[in-house]
Amino acid sequence: MVQVKLADVAREAGVSHGTASNAFARPGIVREEVRERVFAAAQKLGYAGPDPKGRLLRAGKVNAIGVATAEPLSYFFDDPFARVVMTGIAEACDATGAGISLVSAANQEQLSWNIRSALVDGFIVFCVDGGSRLVELTRERKLPFVALDFGFDDESISVIGIDDLAGARLAAQHLAELGHRRFAVLSMPFSDEPPNGPASYEQAAQAVYSGTRHRxxxxxxxxxxxxxxxxxxxxxxxxxxxxxxxxxLASLFSDAVVPTTVLAMSDKMALIALDWLRDRGISVPDQVSIVGFDGVPEGAVSEPPLTTIAQPMKEMGRRAVQAIRGFDGTLLRETMNVELVLRGSTANPPA
Structure with missing residues (x-):
C-alpha cells in the first residue's frame, strides 16, 4: 500500500504544501473554505494527518516528562511512596499541560533501551535499587533530570530529597522520651545486593545507599x-x-527478650509489621510501639493509625516537574523538611 503524504493532499486540494501543513498544525491562520478543501482531500486520499512525533521533534520539545525507575513498572502503582509522589507529578503536569511517560524495566538491557528511546523533555528519576545505573543512562541522554529519593553520594546531579538523618533522630527521640529502651530497626537495603537479615551497627553504617546509612x-x-x-x-x-x-519480625520476636519498639525505615515496612503483629495477638501500642517513615495516606487509616516521619512527597513531585519544565542549566540541590506525625501506634512501654 502506497503511503499518502502531505504533498499528495496539497496537490489534490490545489494548495501549496505550506498551506496544507498549516491547515492541520495552525488552522486558525487558514481560511475556512481552504481548510475544508484540504480536509476533504485528506479524507478522499486516506491521509490521517501529520506524524505528531516528527512535528514535536522538529520543534525541539515533546511536552512530556519521563518518570524513570530501575524497578518493574508495577513499582509506580504498588509502592505507597511512589504513588503519592506520582500524584504530585501528575498534578504539576496537569497544570502545565505536559504529558507523563513511565519508564522502567525488569532488567538492565530493557532499561537501557527504554531510557534511550523515551520521547521526553527530561527525566524524574526514582533512585532505588539500580539507581547508579539509572543516573548514568539518563545523563547520557543529555536532557534535564532530577533524582528523587537518591541513594548515592553524587554532588554532580540535581536532587530533591529530605534530611534523612534529622528525620530518623525525630523518630528515635520520640520513642526514647516515651521511655523505651529495647529497640529494633527494620532497615532498607544497604546496597543492590540481596539483604542479609540481621546486621551490626558497623555494617549498617557502611551501607552503600546514603538514605539507609543516614537513617x-x-x-x-x-x-x-x-x-x-x-x-x-x-x-x-x-x-x-x-x-x-x-x-x-519472626526473628525479632522469637528471642527470649523482645523489643518494645520498632523503628521502620518506611511506612510500607511499618504497615506490614502492624498486620504481622496483629495476626499473632501482639498489641500495638500496648506491647510494641512502631514508628514508620514517609507519611503515606495508608498510615492514617491503619489499625492503629501509624506514627511516622512524614516527608512532603507530593510537593517533591511538583518541584521535580517545575525543575524540568523551567530548567536553566543550574544544578538543583534541594532538601525538604520532614515532621513527626503522632498517631496511635506509639505509647509508653509496657510495665
Missing amino acids: IMGYFEELDAYGIDRSSVAIHETDNDVPSVEAA
Whole structure:
C-alpha cells in the first residue's frame, strides 16, 4: 500500500504544501473554505494527518516528562511512596499541560533501551535499587533530570530529597522520651545486593545507599544521647517487601527478650509489621510501639493509625516537574523538611 503524504493532499486540494501543513498544525491562520478543501482531500486520499512525533521533534520539545525507575513498572502503582509522589507529578503536569511517560524495566538491557528511546523533555528519576545505573543512562541522554529519593553520594546531579538523618533522630527521640529502651530497626537495603537479615551497627553504617546509612546514623546518634547501648539494638536489613520484613519480625520476636519498639525505615515496612503483629495477638501500642517513615495516606487509616516521619512527597513531585519544565542549566540541590506525625501506634512501654 502506497503511503499518502502531505504533498499528495496539497496537490489534490490545489494548495501549496505550506498551506496544507498549516491547515492541520495552525488552522486558525487558514481560511475556512481552504481548510475544508484540504480536509476533504485528506479524507478522499486516506491521509490521517501529520506524524505528531516528527512535528514535536522538529520543534525541539515533546511536552512530556519521563518518570524513570530501575524497578518493574508495577513499582509506580504498588509502592505507597511512589504513588503519592506520582500524584504530585501528575498534578504539576496537569497544570502545565505536559504529558507523563513511565519508564522502567525488569532488567538492565530493557532499561537501557527504554531510557534511550523515551520521547521526553527530561527525566524524574526514582533512585532505588539500580539507581547508579539509572543516573548514568539518563545523563547520557543529555536532557534535564532530577533524582528523587537518591541513594548515592553524587554532588554532580540535581536532587530533591529530605534530611534523612534529622528525620530518623525525630523518630528515635520520640520513642526514647516515651521511655523505651529495647529497640529494633527494620532497615532498607544497604546496597543492590540481596539483604542479609540481621546486621551490626558497623555494617549498617557502611551501607552503600546514603538514605539507609543516614537513617541508621540518625537513629543511633539520638539513642546514644539517652544512654542506650548500640549493641542492644537489633538491626534487620530487609528488601522493603512482605517476605523479608516478615522474616525479620519472626526473628525479632522469637528471642527470649523482645523489643518494645520498632523503628521502620518506611511506612510500607511499618504497615506490614502492624498486620504481622496483629495476626499473632501482639498489641500495638500496648506491647510494641512502631514508628514508620514517609507519611503515606495508608498510615492514617491503619489499625492503629501509624506514627511516622512524614516527608512532603507530593510537593517533591511538583518541584521535580517545575525543575524540568523551567530548567536553566543550574544544578538543583534541594532538601525538604520532614515532621513527626503522632498517631496511635506509639505509647509508653509496657510495665
